[in-house]
Structures are given as C-alpha cells and as structure tokens.
Amino acid sequence: MFKIIITLFLFTTLLPTFAQKKSKKKTKSSKQISRIDEFNQHQHLDTTSLFKNIPFRNVGPTVMSGRVTDVEGNPNNPNEFFVAYASSGLWYSNTNGIDFKPLFQNEAAMTIGDIAVDWNGDASTIWVGTGENNSSRSSYAGAGLFKSNDNGVTWVSSGLENTQHISRIILHPTHQDTLWVASIGNLYSKNSERGVYKSTDAGKTWKKTLFISDSTGVIDLIIDPQNPKVLYASTWERTRKAWNFKGSGSESGIYKSKDGGVNWKRITTDKSGFPTSNGVGRIGLTISESNSNLLYAFLDNQEHRKKTTEEKSIRLSKEILLSMPSADFDLLADDDINAFLDKYKFPKQYSATSIKEDIKKNIYTPKSLVEYLGDAGDNLFNTPVKGAEIYRSEDAGKTWVKTHDKPLERVVYSFGYYFGNIRIDPTNDDNLFILGVPFLKSEDAGKTWIDKGAKNVHVDHHALWINPKNSKHYILGNDGGINITYDDGQTYFKANSIPVGQFYSVNVDMEQPYNIYGGMQDNGVWVGSSTTEINREWQNTGKTDFQNIMGGDGMQVGIDYRDNTTIYTGYQFGNYYRINRLTGESKYITPTHNLSQKPLRWNWQSPIHVSVHNSDIIYFGANRFYRSFDKGENFNVISEDLTYNRKQGNVPFSTLTSISESPLSFGLIYTGSDDGRVNISTDVGEHWKDISKGLPKNLWVSRVIASLHEKGKVYVSLNGYRNDDFNHYLYVSDDLGNNWKEIGKGLPKEAINVIKEDPKNKEIIYVGTDQGLYISFNNGIDFSILGSLPNVAIHDLVIHPKANEIIVGTHGRSIYVGKLDEIQKLNTNSLTQELILFDIDAVMHNEKWGMIEGYFEWGKPYEKSIDIPVFTNKENNATIEVLFDDILVKKITIGLSKGINYIPYNLSVDNSSKLDYGNKIGSNFKFPETDNGISYLVDGEYKIKVAIGSSIEEVKLVVNKKETPNSRVKTKKIP
Secondary structure, three states, X not given: OHHHHHHHHOOOOOOOOOOOOOOOOOOOOHHXXXXXXXXXXXXXXXXXXOOOOOOEEEEEOOOOOOOEEEEEEEOOEEEEEEEEEOOOOEEEEOOOOOOOEEEOOOOOXXXXXXXXXXXXXXXXXXXXXXXXXXXXXXOOOOOOEEEEOOOOOOOEEOOOHHHOOEEEEEEOOOOOOOEEEEEOOOOOOOOOOOXXXXXXXXXXXXXXXXOOEOOEEEEEEEEEOXXXXXXXXXXXXXXXXXXXXXXXXXXXXXXXXXXXXXXXXXXXXXXXXXXXXXXXXXXEEEEOOOOOOOEEEEEEEEEEOOOOHHHHOOOOOHHHHHOOOHHHHOOOOHHHHHHHHHHOOOOOOOOHHHHHHHHHOOOOOOHHHHHHOOOHHHHHHHOOEEEEEEEEEOOOOOOOEEOOOOOEOOOOOOOHHHOOEEEEEOOEEEEEEEEOOOEEEEOOOOOOOEEOOOOOOOOOXXXXXXXXXXXXXXXXXXXXXXXXXXXXXXXXXXXXXXXXOEEEEEEEOOOOOOXXXXXXXXXXXXXXXXXXXXXXXXXXXXXXXXXXXXXXXXXXXXXXOOOOOEEEEXXXXXXXXEEEOOOOOEEEXXXXXXXXXXXXXXXXXXXXXXXXXXXXXXXXXXOOXXXXXXXXXXXXXXXXXXXXXXXXXOOOOOOEEEEEEOOOOOOOEEEEEOOOOEEEEOOOOOOOEEOOOOOOOOOEEEEEEEOOOOOOOEEEEEEOHHHOOOOOEEEEEOOOOOOOEEOOOOOOOOOEEEEEEOOOOOOOEXXXXXXXXXXXXXXXXXXXXOOOOOOOOEEEEEEEOOOOEEEEEEEOOOEEEEEOOOHXXXXXXXXXXXXXXXXXXXXXXXXXXXXXXXXXXXXXXXXXXXXXXXXXOOOEEEEEEEXXXXXXXXXXXXXXXXXXXXXXXXXXXXXXXXXXXXXXHOOOOOOOOOOOOOOEOOOEEEEEEEEXXXXXXXXXXXXEOOOOOOOOOOOEXXX
C-alpha cells in the first residue's frame, strides 16, 4: 500500500516556484493589476472575437478525475450536492453523483478554495470563495467572493478581490445577510488582505476583524452550531518562494470570538497544551454538533521528532559528514560507511573502500556524500517531522490534549500544507475523520485510527460531507475526484463521469487516427484516441478510450514517430522512462551525477525532447543539458549549468523548464530556465550562449519555441505566477535571440504558460494562459479568444500537422480538440472580406437517416447534420440555397455573427421542393418514408449558394454512397 501511495502521490506538492526580484525592466505586481478589470478585457476579446465559434470537442479523459476542494450536500435531499474543484470550477448534481452540470466556469476565476450553500428557499443561494486553499504548485489565485441567488445560473462579484486564496466561508444559521470569510492571502508574496472578514449586508461591504501579519492568514473557520456568536479560527504562518517553502511558524494558532467574530483572542497559549513553537503548521478545526465544549484540531506539526532506536543504530549521519575533515574520513569503520550507503541506497559502484580512496585523492570530500542525496524525494519523504497530530478540547478551547500516543505515520509526510481537514460524525462525537494522503477514521475519539480508503478511491483527500441524517453516507473528495459511500466506507461509488483532469502537458503521435498523450497532476500519464467521445460506454465494455501508462504526477511525453509506440515520459523531478506503450516494457533513463559532481537539479516538470531530425536523439534537461544518441540508453552531459544558479532551499530551483529544437536546422537548440535564463546552441549542444539580454529578469521561462517557418525566429513566454504577478510576458526574436521584441500587448494580464506557431499559416500563433486560449493573425500584435472554452488554465498546446487540429491541455478541464481547417485558410487580408465560403467534406449517404435506431420502435431517429463554414466581416443575415442542377432543394435564412460561422444543415429537403426535385431525379422516384417524417438528399452532386449583402459564393456538396478520395471541392465565386 505504501508503494502505491508513493507512486500516486510522489512529491505531490513541491513545485519549484519563483519569486520575482527587482530588475531593470520593471514588471507589474499583483497589487497593480485588478483581476476583475482584466477579466472584463478577457470578456471583450471574447465577444469581439472572429473565432469564438470554432468548434472544440472535449475528449476527456473522465475515468481519472481531478482535485476536489469542497463538497456541500443538501441535508434535506442528499441526492443533491455541489462539488468545488481546485481548478475545474463548480459542478452540481441532483442525481447522487450519476451526472453533473458545470457551473461557475465563465467567471473571473475557476479556481475554488471553499463554497457555502444556503439550502433554504426555492433556489439555493451559493457562495464561492475563489483561490484554492491548498498551497500547491498549481494552487491558482482567485478573484474574491462570488454569489448566486438562482442555483448557479448567474453570478455576481461580492468583493474581497485581493484576498487571492479564500479558505473558508461560514454562513450565519438564521441571519441570511451575515457571513464570515477566512483568507490565507497571497501564496508567493506578503500582503495584508488576509485574515477573517465579516459582512452583515450579504457581501456588499466587509470589515476585517482578525489580522495577524502579512505572512499569516486564516486557514480554517468554524461556528458553534449551538451559539452563532462563538467562532473559532486557525491562523497559519507560511512563506513560499521559488526555492523554499516554510509552512509553519509561531504565529500559527487558534483564535476564538465570543461576539460574532468582531473581536478575537488567541486560545493556544503555552499553558493550553497545544503546541506554540515555530513548528506549528496548518491547523484544521471541527466542533461537535451537540456539545459546544467539544472541539478537535488537526495539526501539521513541523517540529522534528526525536530519533528512534532504529535510527540511532546507524552511527554515521548526514550531520557528521557535513562538518567532517577529509583526513578524518579514513578513520571511520568500513561497516559504518557501508551502513550509511545502504540506508540511502547509493549505487553499487560506491563502497567504503572506493570512497576512502577517492577522498584521499581529493576527488571529493565527506560533505559530497550528503550533497549527493540532495534531491526532492529525500527532502519530501525523509525529513523527520512529527507530522499529523490530533488534539481534543473538552472546555471550548481552553485546554488541549493529544488524542493518540503513537505517531500518525505517513498521513501527511512533511507536506501537511496540502492537507489538514478534520470532521466529526454529526451523530457520534467519538467518530472522527481526518483527510491526508490516506483517509482515516477513529471510533474512539482519536486514540486509534483505521484506513477508510478502497481500491477505487484515490489518495490525497481534501473534502468530506457527512449526511447529518445518516452518518454512514458520506461524500469524499480527493485528487481523484468524488467517491460516495452508504456503508461507512466499506464500498464506494466513483463519480468519474466528468472531464476535470489537471493536465500539465499534451503531445500526439502520427497514427491514423492519431493518439493524444498527456501528463496529469497526481494522476499519471495517459494515452487515448483523438476520436474519443465522452460517454459511459466504457462502463459496459470494460475498456476506456484512455489508458494509463504510468503513475505519479504525470509529466512531459516524447514520442518516436517512426513506430508511434516508443515514448519517453515520467513523473516529477526528472524521473523518466522509455516505454513501449503496447508491451508495457519500460526502462528508467534518468541520468545521474557522481560523487565528484554537484547534485543535479530537476524541475518538477523536467523537459524532454525527441529530435525531429533523428528520433534516436533524445534531449533532456536538469540544470545541465543531456543528450543521448541511442534512445536514452546512455546520456552525456554536454553543458555547464544553464541556469543562473540562484538561491537554493528545500525545493529544487534554477532548473531547466523548456527545450526547443529548430525543425529547420539540425543542431539549433534553445533552453529556458525557471530563473529566467534563455540559452542557444547552434552545434547540437556542444556550445551554449546566454541570450536573455533584453528580456525581463528573474521570471520563469514557461516556454521557448523555435520557429517552424524562419530559422532565425524564436519565441519566449515568461511567467510571473510564482510571485503573484499576473502580467503577460511574451517576446519574439528574428535574429536567434540577439534582439527581443515584446508582443501580445493587447492580451489581458494573465500569466502565459505556452505559445505555439501554426504549422501551415506563418502569420498565426496560439497562446495559452491561466485564463484561456488565444489566437493572433498578425504574429502576436493583436489577439482574440479562440473557441468557447471555459476560463480554465491552459498548460500546453500541440497542433497536429496532418489532422489540422489543435490539442489543448487544460489544468482543470482535461483535453480539448479544435478544428483549424478554416482558420488556416485565412490571412490578414481575407479578414476584411464580406463573405468567404469554405470547402465542405463529402457526405456518405446513409439509408438510416430519419429512421429509429436500435432494436425497438421507441428509440430515437438517426439524424445527420453537417456544418457549412462561412466567414463574414460583419454581423448580417445570410441566405443559403441548396441546388440540384437548377432545382432549389433547400432554403435557409439565418443570422451570422462577425467572424467564422458554422451553419447547421441536416441534409433535408423542403416539402415545397420535393415534387420538382423528385422529378429531376427520375420520373418514378419516390422519397423513402422515414420515422421522423423528413425527406433527405439522395446521392449526387449539389451546389450550395450563400448570399450575404451584395456577396454571393457557392461550393459543391457531394453526397456519395461510397467514400470518394480527395472529395473536398474548391469554392467558386459567382459573377
């Protein structure tokens, strides 16, 4: 079980994050940017976009879900509940989780920390606090508090825009206009907009009633169900930087208010029995439904525990080696050295004898043995913190006692900042639940604990709703979505019917139809067909279109296009494999340093690249650049440190984040790093040059992209998210990075994650931000919204060169695929034309059109429809005529919006045209009777005329009984 937990959760929350420093080129801080104002700019680009109608389809996957942050059920109708996701918006079910409806997906933020629902009245009042309450690498900031009075149909902003991360919302049980909101504030920078806020006018105005400091916010807030004047708040001191995360401090503690949250007093003092040291981390709270004196607290205790007898049995420690002179190492017993090597799993090439010889030769020092182990995995899992602790108070918080004698091992490891929720059974005060890596229950007031997970329940738990009328029924939210039980966790239903996956990366192969690959947050690497349709057929067949390749946090994927079977992928911090996806054969390929070298630094999402010139060549980036000529069997390091080697802490930093190889010139390679450095090599990596001059300093290089069309052109996007900087940074160079020009100035101020060129139209570039997908038709001068996707973070894009489709990897709504056929045929000149009519694919005639599908007479008729793609430069009415020779078969009048439109046509024949049309086909022709009463086109060649204003164009439509190659027909202008 432990191995499974490691695989699924490994390093879930330590992402190298970036704190921006002062630079010559000043960047805008989050205080200078209004998220609401920028959202209004986003909406303007959406409504005025020429490309908002471009069709996208969501291909999932749904079988594996995404991170849940809150669940709220209807106590009077437990079939009805809301689920809040970390970056996927709000979803509503009134079918007990069988199906869900998306809500809150087109607002200023889709990331949610907490929700609250007033179930009184005909339509529920819903409050959404934006900004995830966990402090993970992709815990996006929000835009304040939002309210809906119509069960989520419409939303209004209710203030607190600058709180960024709302952790809890508490509604007054009887006064509908009174509520309290807790905020932990900015994730990566100090701010004063954190603490507890109170409103007595339904969110119109707010008063901050509890504030500790600009580094300490409030992570949990509860109300006494017997006395709404009494509230408890837990404060949390935390500081996150690019290179370090400090998740505890003496300002962390528990506060109490006896006057409805107006005044507060700290109740965790040195005499209370609750820890008060610098090791006090995140605290979760819960209170009994029937006994106001009974409270529990779930503490992430970052104090180091005392060494056990087993740990002391190894005489040689890291602390000793760090300060040991080289001359003293030879005096150590070989058994002690070998025991140290065994404990930390050194490669077999190292032994006490070989290391003593190397140190005598001054190849390295005793300290090198400790530095060799300086990786993220060791820091994450082996740091000896006390971890999860449960405390109980029976006197309303005056005194506290730890409930258990034995440590709660492996509940939160050293990353308790990712967890911290605790719940009391509303019907039994001795029954407790804590949510960590495992989901645990105690039936003896916290003395002993049992695992309540299951094989179809993911690890990493964040939300729990317990039915107040049946405590064996509860809804559990975790990194794998929603699980529902009615037998106290003996069995679960997994509600995985919706696409809420958090993708970091996507890629494609060249099969027909092509496959899509992607790495997901905490849910591994997946592959599935591009033709996937979201439905529940897999529950009947037993096989989903998407299949898991490996576990962990899924990262980048490289593909060998020669066989479309050999892939290169892995999990966090550079742990990558070469995998045959059909046979399952895999080999670990990550290169390592030796004891004479400084440890490698691997980014959370380490970049890997399969050469487009020779698929045997693999490029791989740590803080140095690696190259393999034999498909990853052997890697050679061919660079010095390609980062600025900034300050180091407990998170790997100064690492490579992006690798791009020019498809036009073998050997022309670019790299980007998390500390803002961009490099170029023109000789396959043998020599490197820093080309960062002219770019903003100290920002995360989210993408560096060599042009598909011009050898000297290169694009760079930089990201300030890791300093709570939401500005956009996008640059292009036409001379191999010697000079840079800023582009994308008209974009809303949203952090940019990816930029890609169109492979066929060199004027077009695509950009994915933390809020959506954009397109430019003039090389980045102006941008428009592309498609009608939710306002979700776009982490990756890839354009399939053969299928003419764009594949969008979202961090919250899985994968979308969009058509580019019409877009690629436009240019800046054609955008001024009144009417452009595009080619239409040939249609294969089907005798089942209009006939009931299935075996029974009460099924639905099968109805076919095609789209007639039309571009117009202004809003206008269009007339569409379908002609068979000179016979009018169908006439449609429809209003078109400015831009590309897709006019639906169901291939039907107007009743008024049936006689003439039938006679033209043949004197004895009779239209087949259909179950839906509609007559359809027969096979043949048709002309479609479209008229807008003074412009008329026509295109052929071919209806065949057999597929015809090359059946797309060119448009023809009507004189």
